[in-house]
Amino acid sequence: MIRSFGWESVEFLIRGAGWTLLLSLMTFVVGGFFALIFALLRTLGPKPVRLAIAGFIQLVQATPLLIVVFLAFYGLSFMGLHFPPMVAAGVSLAVYTTAFLADIWRGCIEAIPKQQWEAADALALTRIQQLRYVILPQAFKISLGPTVGFMVQIVKNTSVVALIGFVELTRAGQLLNNMTFQPFHVFLTVAAIYFAICYPLSFLSERLKGNRHVRPAH
Amino acid sequence: MSALHINEIKKYFGALLVLDGVSLDIEPSEVVAVIGRSGSGKSTMLRCINGLEKIQAGSIEVAGHRIGPQGGDLRSLRKEVGMVFQSYNLFPHLTVMENVTLAPKVVKGVDRQEAEAIAHDVLRRVGLAEKSGAYADELSGGQQQRVAIARSLAMQPKVMLFDEVTSALDPELTGEVLKTMEELADAGMTMVLVTHEMGFARQVADRTVFMHKGKIWEQGPSEELFANPQTPELRNFIAPNLK
Amino acid sequence: MAYQMNFAPVMALAPQLVEGALNTLILSGQAIVAGLAIGIVGAVSRTEGPRWLDRAVGVYVELFRNTPLLVQLFLIFFGLPYIGIRLSANMAAIIAIALNLGAYSTEILRAGLQAIPRTQVEAGLALGLSRLQVVRYVVIIPALRIIYPALTGQLTLTLLGSSIASAISATELTAAGARIESTTFRSLETFLCIAVIYITMTFAFRFVYWLVGLWLFRRKAPPKPSLIADVTEVSRAGA
Numbered sequence: 001m002i003r004s005f006g007w008e009s010v011e012f013l014i015r016g017a018g019w020t021l022l023l024s025l026m027t028f029v030v031g032g033f034f035a036l037i038f039a040l041l042r043t044l045g046p047k048p049v050r051l052a053i054a055g056f057i058q059l060v061q062a063t064p065l066l067i068v069v070f071l072a073f074y075g076l077s078f079m080g081l082h083f084p085p086m087v088a089a090g091v092s093l094a095v096y097t098t099a100f101l102a103d104i105w106r107g108c109i110e111a112i113p114k115q116q117w118e119a120a121d122a123l124a125l126t127r128i129q130q131l132r133y134v135i136l137p138q139a140f141k142i143s144l145g146p147t148v149g150f151m152v153q154i155v156k157n158t159s160v161v162a163l164i165g166f167v168e169l170t171r172a173g174q175l176l177n178n179m180t181f182q183p184f185h186v187f188l189t190v191a192a193i194y195f196a197i198c199y200p201l202s203f204l205s206e207r208l209k210g211n212r213h214v215r216p217a218h
Numbered sequence: 219m220s221a222l223h224i225n226e227i228k229k230y231f232g233a234l235l236v237l238d239g240v241s242l243d244i245e246p247s248e249v250v251a252v253i254g255r256s257g258s259g260k261s262t263m264l265r266c267i268n269g270l271e272k273i274q275a276g277s278i279e280v281a282g283h284r285i286g287p288q289g290g291d292l293r294s295l296r297k298e299v300g301m302v303f304q305s306y307n308l309f310p311h312l313t314v315m316e317n318v319t320l321a322p323k324v325v326k327g328v329d330r331q332e333a334e335a336i337a338h339d340v341l342r343r344v345g346l347a348e349k350s351g352a353y354a355d356e357l358s359g360g361q362q363q364r365v366a367i368a369r370s371l372a373m374q375p376k377v378m379l380f381d382e383v384t385s386a387l388d389p390e391l392t393g394e395v396l397k398t399m400e401e402l403a404d405a406g407m408t409m410v411l412v413t414h415e416m417g418f419a420r421q422v423a424d425r426t427v428f429m430h431k432g433k434i435w436e437q438g439p440s441e442e443l444f445a446n447p448q449t450p451e452l453r454n455f456i457a458p459n460l461k
Numbered sequence: 462m463a464y465q466m467n468f469a470p471v472m473a474l475a476p477q478l479v480e481g482a483l484n485t486l487i488l489s490g491q492a493i494v495a496g497l498a499i500g501i502v503g504a505v506s507r508t509e510g511p512r513w514l515d516r517a518v519g520v521y522v523e524l525f526r527n528t529p530l531l532v533q534l535f536l537i538f539f540g541l542p543y544i545g546i547r548l549s550a551n552m553a554a555i556i557a558i559a560l561n562l563g564a565y566s567t568e569i570l571r572a573g574l575q576a577i578p579r580t581q582v583e584a585g586l587a588l589g590l591s592r593l594q595v596v597r598y599v600v601i602i603p604a605l606r607i608i609y610p611a612l613t614g615q616l617t618l619t620l621l622g623s624s625i626a627s628a629i630s631a632t633e634l635t636a637a638g639a640r641i642e643s644t645t646f647r648s649l650e651t652f653l654c655i656a657v658i659y660i661t662m663t664f665a666f667r668f669v670y671w672l673v674g675l676w677l678f679r680r681k682a683p684p685k686p687s688l689i690a691d692v693t694e695v696s697r698a699g700a
């Protein structure tokens with residue numbers, strides 16, 4: 001039992017940060033997977049599918065993340081199944097991430113001038129080939145900055161699942177605070193750890209955005 | 219048998235009738251220039267020929283592939299019809315070589331070596347053999363447009379469509395692109411070119427078509443058409459172009 | 462036997478939901494006013510101020526954009542008393558949210574100011590306008606027009622992000638929901654209702670932005686911002 005703030009506490013927080021990183025990574029992978037599918041369907045799918053995805057994105061983006069987390073947390077147990085908070089945390093963060101990343105990536109796909117599609121079309125490439133060889137490589141390049149930028153949001157967003165009891169960095173901070181009663185030290189350290197994770201990503205994101213014009217599209 | 223057969227096509231944009239029953243037959247190796255005022259439907263006609271725009275009536279036939287209002291086998295048609303755009307539209311993330319080999323490789327399934335051999339050949343024809351490793355943004359407009367021509371040529375099309383391919387170029391760069399096109403014409407390529415370069419149309423095109431209000435208003439052997447316009451519309455149109 | 466949805470117990474407490482929604486509007490409204498004020502001062506400091514001020518504001522911006530709002534809130538609510546500053550839950554929430562919005566809006570507003578070509582400013586000065594007049598007549602509207610989507614998007618995120626304040630039991634909608642949930646035990650129903658209220662408020666906000674935009678930019682149709690700008694803006698989204 002930790003009684004005052006010291007090295008032991010920092011160690012405890014760093015273990016929490018490990019879970020934050022793991023949860024962020026899972027969220028990015030799972031959310032990114034669905035986001036890619038949604039972004040493609042949102043631009044190229046049949047109209048009802050496009051509308052359904054647009055609707056999903058609009059609704060999620062109009063709901064606080066915390067409420068999405070609560071809905072997943074209580075919704076899953078509503079289905080009569082008992083899940084650890086980890087599952088509700090992962091599901092809700094992934095849903096939220098899907099909605100935002102799908103929107104970002106759709107923007108990147110739509111930022112490619114339509115003449116690029118036409119030129120590929122005129123060369124008799126199929127729709128899939130046009131995407132694969134012409135559109136996505138270019139969209140990928142412009143998406144790098146915004147995507148890394150959104151990773152910062154993902155890391156920060158994971159803090160919200162502390163409120164359903166998942167012990168990641170923020171929850172670890174709360175627990176530690178209950179043991180040590182030194183909130184100032186505890187939360188300052190927690191903030192510093194988040195900053196150490198997020199700032200390099202923000203920096204990288206800005207760099208990537210700045211270098212967007214290496215190969216300009218005509 | 220004609221290389222390109224356009225039969226009574228109609229094209230609407232919403233309620234706007236842009237092509238009003240256009241018919242045109244083009245013989246193999248024939249070079250046809252299309253002239254007309256802005257908005258007369260020239261680009262739209264080219265885009266319909268290549269299936270970039272759907273037609274609402276009539277039909278288009280190239281090398282046995284036919285498209286109509288219900289569509290048709292667009293991809294087979296496009297393999298036979300090359301298109302070069304006013305704004306070049308090179309793929310900026312690919313080198314010149316990759317731009318040129320992409321379609322032969324993925325559409326025709328040609329292997330890499332052969333695709334590169336084809337690319338070398340067409341790049342040499344447009345005078346850019348030494349630029350194969352460059353990216354679009356490292357080339358001048360004229361060079362980019364010649365790469366675009368090579369990219370299209372690499373598919374060994376039966377017909378090539380050119381839509382004002384020199385309009386975006388600085389005047390001193392139009393010459394090199396026109397020269398490339400003239401060489402293509404001399405080599406026997408079947409070509410349809412929309413152009414504002416009346417001199418070029420007159421000199422290189424076997425036939426010139428004057429479009430007006432979505433119709434082929436007047437056509438004939440280029441020399442004759444320019445020397446002896448029959449309709450007042452064409453006379454008005456070419457008057458300022460003749461000194 | 463599967464659980465049966467039953468909204469009746471929650472609906473019986475509808476007045477609490479309405480009150481919660483109003484409190485959320487009040488709380489985030491106050492935070493928005495304060496946050497935008499910080500943003501304006503921050504952006505002007507970064508573009509017009511001396512080097513050191515630009516740097517200092519830059520540090521503030523990076524600190525607040527690279528840590529979670531929830532931790533900022535805990536630090537202010539639980540941490541500050543430790544150094545002798547005691548705040549009510551609501552005040553702590555308003556300050557945390559305002560500082561957070563201040564950091565984002567500083568950067569958004571700065572981008573707007575920098576997007577106006579220097580030549581525009583020079584043209585204004587050359588006509589004999591004062592610096593303030595140049596800002597008033599030449600810079601503000603075009604700059605706002607460029608950043609309007611990003612700025613309004615950030616305000617929406619602020620509204621939604623205020624739900625985090627429930628973590629310290631500030632008076633707002635999510636906290637009201639938590640209370641209703643603990644008396645009715647109808648968790649899913651409660652938070653579905655809460656979600657619907659937030660969604661409604663968000664769309665209402667968007668409608669207001671749209672109206673305000675129509676009025677602000679009534680002289681000319683707003684230019685379509687480049688898609689890349691859209692993308693950059695969305696990438697900032699999140700709690």
Ligand SMILES: Nc1ncnc2c1ncn2[C@@H]1O[C@H](COP(=O)(O)OP(=O)(O)OP(=O)(O)O)[C@@H](O)[C@H]1O
Nearest residue numbers: 231232234236254255256257258259260261262263
């Ligand atoms: N995608 C479109 N949607 C709606 N209307 C269009 C579209 N493309 C062309 N049009 C209209 O069709 C008409 C013919 O356009 P087109 O581009 O074929 O003219 P053009 O003869 O090529 O003119 P220019 O010399 O300016 O290139 C014009 O009135 C134009 O506004």
Ligand SMILES: [Mg+2]
Nearest residue numbers: 260261262382
């Ligand atoms: Mg045209």
